[in-house]
Amino acid sequence: xxxxxxxxxxxxxxxxxxxxxxxxxxxxxxxxxxxxxxxxxxxxxxxxxxxxxxxxxxxxxxxxxxxxxxxxxxxxxxxxxxxxxxxxxxxxxxxxxxxxxxxxxxxxxxxxxxxxxxxxxxxxxxxxxxxxxxxxxxxxxxxxxxxxxxxxxxxxxxxxx
Amino acid sequence: xxxxxxxxxxxxxxxxxxxxxxxxxxxxxxxxxxxxxxxxxxxxxxxxxxxxxxxxxxxxxxxxxxxxxxxxxxxxxxxxxxxxxxxxxxxxxxxxxxxxxxxxxxxxxxxxxxxxxxxxxxxxxxxxxxxxxxxxxxxxxxxxxxxxxxxxxxxxxxxxxxxxxxxxxxxxxxxxxxxxxxxxxxxxxxxxxxxxxxxxxxxxxxxxxxxxxxxxxxxxxxxxxxxxxxxxxxxxxxxxxxxxxxxxxxxxxxxxxxxxxxxxxxxxxxxxxxxxxxxxxxxxxxxxxxxxxxxxxxxxxxxxxxxxxxxxxxxxxxxxxxxxxxxxxxxxxxxxxxxxxxxxxxxxxxxxxxxxxxxxxxxxxxxxxxxxx
Numbered sequence: 363x364x365x366x367x368x369x370x371x372x373x374x375x376x377x378x379x380x381x382x383x384x385x386x387x388x389x390x391x392x393x394x395x396x397x398x399x400x401x402x403x404x405x406x407x408x409x410x411x412x413x414x415x416x417x418x419x420x421x422x423x424x425x426x427x428x429x430x431x432x433x434x435x436x437x438x439x440x441x442x443x444x445x446x447x448x449x450x451x452x453x454x455x456x457x458x459x460x461x462x463x464x465x466x467x468x469x470x471x472x473x474x475x476x477x478x479x480x481x482x483x484x485x486x487x488x489x490x491x492x493x494x495x496x497x498x499x500x501x502x503x504x505x506x507x508x509x510x511x512x513x514x515x516x517x518x519x520x521x522x523x
Numbered sequence: 524x525x526x527x528x529x530x531x532x533x534x535x536x537x538x539x540x541x542x543x544x545x546x547x548x549x550x551x552x553x554x555x556x557x558x559x560x561x562x563x564x565x566x567x568x569x570x571x572x573x574x575x576x577x578x579x580x581x582x583x584x585x586x587x588x589x590x591x592x593x594x595x596x597x598x599x600x601x602x603x604x605x606x607x608x609x610x611x612x613x614x615x616x617x618x619x620x621x622x623x624x625x626x627x628x629x630x631x632x633x634x635x636x637x638x639x640x641x642x643x644x645x646x647x648x649x650x651x652x653x654x655x656x657x658x659x660x661x662x663x664x665x666x667x668x669x670x671x672x673x674x675x676x677x678x679x680x681x682x683x684x685x686x687x688x689x690x691x692x693x694x695x696x697x698x699x700x701x702x703x704x705x706x707x708x709x710x711x712x713x714x715x716x717x718x719x720x721x722x723x724x725x726x727x728x729x730x731x732x733x734x735x736x737x738x739x740x741x742x743x744x745x746x747x748x749x750x751x752x753x754x755x756x757x758x759x760x761x762x763x764x765x766x767x768x769x770x771x772x773x774x775x776x777x778x779x780x781x782x783x784x785x786x787x788x789x790x791x792x793x794x795x796x797x798x799x800x801x802x803x804x805x806x807x808x809x810x811x812x813x814x815x816x817x818x819x820x821x822x823x824x825x826x827x828x829x830x831x832x833x834x835x836x837x838x839x840x841x842x843x844x845x846x847x848x849x850x851x852x853x854x855x856x857x858x859x860x861x862x863x864x865x866x867x868x869x870x871x872x873x874x875x876x877x878x879x880x881x882x883x884x885x886x887x888x889x890x891x892x893x894x895x896x
Binding site for chain 2: 385386387389391415416417418419421423424432434438441443445464465466468469487489490491492493494502503
């Protein structure tokens, strides 16, 4: 399916719950509301026209006023791609886990959990993945994070302008 | 890196074995926590993160061009595909047209690197299974590829050969003949490897029907590249979403039937032969022209997001970049094949003996810097 066809079908079935981001990219970028997130993911997985069976990656990102979780999904059968995004509040980022749909999401969610502090409810085995167990210095991938031995990069790009 | 032992419930007959972090057959630093019942694996938890360098955070403090050097370190056995993935993603974001000669050079280097990477896999896997000779053979041929890389860009391991908009240097005049000689010789060398391993009874008994992966499970666990093609799933990004002029070359996508360890072996072996086909066609049809598009030094793509992926030797590799319109990316997420394949271990190893674990691990071709990043 083309980008327009996918967007049309999603709009038909989810209406107000999705928001289509305007981009010049060949893949559709879709925002889904937090409460419809799991339902939407199941729909993308099960719908035979879409069949997004392959979770390419899942990750978090931190902005000033929000967190985002993005999923890059691809369909091995129809060869189309989609990027699904969810906005989370900055003070209490919490979302359901999609490990029940794509089992590969396990490590991706653990990574976002410990590097961004996004909580994935009902994740089967929450634990440290990349950092040491004694890690107690916050969430390093958040913007503006500093740790005990943190030395900031000198900002050379400004002087070059 | 956490006390995982308490996550395992043990009965009286079961016990825990720690494999790694330093173990010859974990190909880097990986700790595998095994719940054993006698000689059989009941459960497995991979403990990763020993090589974590937070490359994604570093990317936020480097310009797009500077970060190219860090992509080499994601997978040091196959740096060229990592370079290519980054260049492809940034070029897609900024909509830069690449000169055709640069595209062809990228293909030649990526495919040579794919052979080099598969040779390391072949050497280490056969070493793990007790065959020493293929290891020496593989490194002998890899040396010739590294010589060609050194001749072109001066480096033997971390090349940083590609640039945003093209490649850094043109190949020297003697490269063409060397490359042709290499592919001609290499086809015979692959026959040699096959003569040692493919139908060797010991090798067959260690690999045939071991750890079968179905297509459905493979896709759900995020298996990609040769690992999923060994199960018979016909999906190669070079064919499905051709990038860097891969659509101009004729080559086949080798597929397996059962998805066992032996199939994963034979798919990679055949892939090396197909690499030779691509390299030959690319060297033969290498067009004249510039090797780099005009990209400003202080490169500043417009704000937006991009998602690009390519076929790396160890599965699909891709970047997701969020740009805020400055010289540095706002957020970079790196996806590598091995990161998913480590999770696959748990699914594949259950019920197999500890000796089979080594064969299964070898067949997945996991490299640890790519997992931890």
